[in-house]
Amino acid sequence: MSQHSGLDYSGKVVLVTGGTKGIGAGIARSFLAANARVIVCGRSQPEELPSVGEAQAAFIAADVRSQESLALLFDTVQAEYGRLDVLINNAGGSPAAEAATASPRFHEGIIRLNLIAPLNVAQQANRLMQNQVEGGCILFIGSISALRASPGTAAYGAAKAGVLALVQSLAVEWAPRVRVVAVSPGLVRTEQSHLHYGDEAGIAAVSAGIPAGRMAHPDDIGNACLYIASPLASYASGCNLLLHGGGERPAFLDAANAASN
Template identity: 35%
Template sequence: MILDRFAVTDQVAIVTGAGLGIGRSIAIALAEAGADVVVAARTKADLDEVVARIEETGRRALAVPTDVMETEQLEHLVAETLRVFGRLDILVNNAGGTAPRPAMTTSERYLHHALHFNAIAPFVLTKLAAQAMVDTAGGGSVVNISSRVADMVLTSFVAHGVGKAALTHLTKNVAAELAPAVRVNAIGVGAIATRSLSTVMEDEQMHADLVERTPMGRAGDPEDVACAALYLASPASAWVTGTVVNVDGGSTIPAVQIPVPPLEPRGT
């Protein structure tokens, strides 16, 4: 049966940023497809709710509060996964994101943080996870949650765009090095109706602009991304690596533009 290719029965997955939104939906989807799931985020209360939801599917879950900016905590995350479950098959690097800020008010420190959060942390965790996958399961799959901002011009998103562009490029390069044992792919996420998009969704004009600019006529749902993540994590994509699957409702232009004040001469 072709649907069997989408099952991840008895596999073990790590999902970062799993407490809310896209990460939560991906973690639950993997459990519904048969995986035991380790959920990581900074807020334990959010993780506890996701663990309960996963256990309702009949699969096992483990919450490991983690700050992905700290390498020692990433090492602990992988070690705990192996201690409890004895193997690792799937990694979803979902933690990331950077608040919009005009280029002229974006500091070097802010840009460095965006690059670390969106690309360096996933890179570090991918290396740790890939070795664990090969050691315990003979291989596996890494899914990086990137963004369409990586290849679109969107005002006030220079830091976020740089971080996600780096993640996309990292995906393709690491995939070439880790094949054939470990597949590495990414999802280019468009405008998804999560808490981070609440300002747009609650503003009548901005929401209308988003709908008008999106061929599918709506914002995405976290489960839209979860479906793509399941495909890339599962044997259904066994001959797919180093690619980016865009989940963006067909957008070819940014769904929303943030007004930026013009650059004026400084006073003397």
């Protein structure tokens, strides 16, 4: 069960895009543990929805890359829940591909999913939130890939860098009623970690290079979202909360040590 440090989201409605697995599911569980009404969306309904105790997320089918699908999603949220307090703009990702050989269509698809789609989702959420007396919070899930080299996922890193610029601009345009912020994870262990890091030995080796001694868990990201979307962070807007366990040990340190031994 997620730990939520006493934050109470009773009566609040939270939408998590891509909230059926991985980081998104961890975020959904954190808000469920804090008593929020949580909606998750994805292209297809999973076998198991995020849940905490008796509380379970609701599911609405949606493809964030489709304007028609997004319009239906937000019309449904408005009709069935009457409000939207927090949007977690989480859907995204990228398979590994060398920039030299990946097709232009592949690059366009990655940027569409990770930059254009989140902008379109945020626009729909803002439309609802601006009409609420209490406004709302739009939270983009960024990535450490926006802030350092991202070999193998270059288009993804570029898209996430664009997200950080987007957050700053939207925070100015949509203030004061809607706060716009980013939470940027470093390396996170999910059910798909083996696709990037191999077996348990590979995951352990990568974890050893992180000062915290481990990769983040999805609940770590969820708990950060709980804070940044709450009244405790009401003055946070246009900013990026970086969660990387202290970063990654610089390769030059290991190289220097190896050379001197």
